[in-house]
Amino acid sequence: xxxxxxxxxxxxFSVFLLxxxxxxxxxxxxxxxxxxxxxxxxxxxxxxxxxxxxxxxxSISIVTIDATxxxxxxxxxxxxxxxxxxxxxxxxxxxxxxxxxxxxxEIDISVVGKVKVAGLTTYEARELIKSKASVVYRDPNxxxxxxxxxxxxxxxxxxxxxxxxxxxxxxxxxxxxMAGDLTIFGRRENVLLIRDIDGKKEFARLDLNSxxxxxxxxxxxxxxxxxxxxxxxxxxxxxxQARTQTFAVIGTALSVLIVLFSRL
Numbered sequence: 001x002x003x004x005x006x007x008x009x010x011x012x013f014s015v016f017l018l019x020x021x022x023x024x025x026x027x028x029x030x031x032x033x034x035x036x037x038x039x040x041x042x043x044x045x046x047x048x049x050x051x052x053x054x055x056x057x058x059s060i061s062i063v064t065i066d067a068t069x070x071x072x073x074x075x076x077x078x079x080x081x082x083x084x085x086x087x088x089x090x091x092x093x094x095x096x097x098x099x100x101x102x103x104x105x106e107i108d109i110s111v112v113g114k115v116k117v118a119g120l121t122t123y124e125a126r127e128l129i130k131s132k133a134s135v136v137y138r139d140p141n142x143x144x145x146x147x148x149x150x151x152x153x154x155x156x157x158x159x160x161x162x163x164x165x166x167x168x169x170x171x172x173x174x175x176x177x178m179a180g181d182l183t184i185f186g187r188r189e190n191v192l193l194i195r196d197i198d199g200k201k202e203f204a205r206l207d208l209n210s211x212x213x214x215x216x217x218x219x220x221x222x223x224x225x226x227x228x229x230x231x232x233x234x235x236x237x238x239x240x241q242a243r244t245q246t247f248a249v250i251g252t253a254l255s256v257l258i259v260l261f262s263r264l
Contacts, residue, residue, distance in 0.1 A: 029188065030211045045219040049121040050146075050168050054105055056223070057098040057148040058117070058125070062133055063141040098147035111136050122146065122168065151221050153179035155229035156186030170221045172206060172213070176229075182208075186229040193218050194226040 052058070099107040105118025112132050117125040126144040133140040151170065152162040158180025165174075172193065182188060188208040195202045195218070204218040213219060 029208050030213075031209045033211050044214045045217050047169055047220045049123065050222060051119055051121055052101060052105075052117045052125060053223075054101055054103055054118060056101045056146065058101065058107060058122075059098045059143075059145045059147040060107075060109065060129065061143045062112075062129075062137065063143075064137045065139060109133075146223070149223050151175050151224070152226045153229075154226065156183045156231050157181065157229055158183060168223075171219055172221060172227060175221060175225075175227055179227075182229055185231050187232045190230060192228040192230065193221075194228065195222060196224055 099109065101107055101118060104116070106114045106116045108114050109129065112129065115125075115129055115132060117128070120128065122144045126142050129144065130140060130142040133142060146168055147164075149165045149168055149170070150162055151165065153175055154160045157176065160179060163175065163178050165178075172191070176182065189210075191206040191208060193204045193206060195204070204216070206213050206216060206218060
């Protein structure tokens with residue numbers, strides 16, 4: 001017959017085992033996709049081209065038949081604009097090269113002049129700049145890209161930081177991948193996305209355990225989006241366990257000291 005001491009140990013072990021299983025079930029992504037080897041298709045949310053706003057930094061290059069004629073523009077594009085955004089390597093702060101969109105929504109391109117680009121997509125800005133550059137250059141080829149497309153990933157990820165991305169079609173999975181993925185303590189079923197729209201904050205919850213995340217209007221990110229991964233109950237339990245172990249060590253040390261002093 002089991003003694004009361006062994007019975008208590010068995011109960012504690014069973015509770016630990018069940019809690020471990022429940023946590024493990026929440027770890028895999030897209031749990032509603034059957035692992036039977038069949039080809040499955042999930043609808044992806046519509047990607048909408050982003051529009052340029054004040055304080056954006058644009059990388060602009062103009063290529064002509066005579067490469068030297070567009071050199072002043074491309075040299076200016078290589079100049080650094082002061083920025084407090086961390087690069088994809090979040091080791092420190094750095095500057096960003098490109099044309100800054102001023103408070104009037106304009107950029108000032110050498111020789112071409114001022115061009116109002118606020119409210120346009122990068123494609124529309126490219127066509128507008130190309131039409132203005134055609135007055136000065138013969139058959140110019142114009143490229144326009146974001147130079148400071150930034151998203152921030154916080155919380156239970158391996159490398160929380162702000163990341164400057166090389167293109168504007170970026171998904172929430174891309175951002176989490178750059179941040180080193182979620183830790184084992186991250187809540188995959190309740191990832192918070194914070195978006196700034198005309199000075200107002202919009203909030204959305206994403207469930208990475210479900211393939212429906214692909215159909216979310218928040219699947220593709222916009223500039224300055226913030227992703228926050230909340231800690232799960234396991235994180236709190238681990239912190240409590242560490243605190244308990246610390247108190248146990250301190251208690252043991254005090255007991256030893258008491259015994260030593262009592263024998264003096």
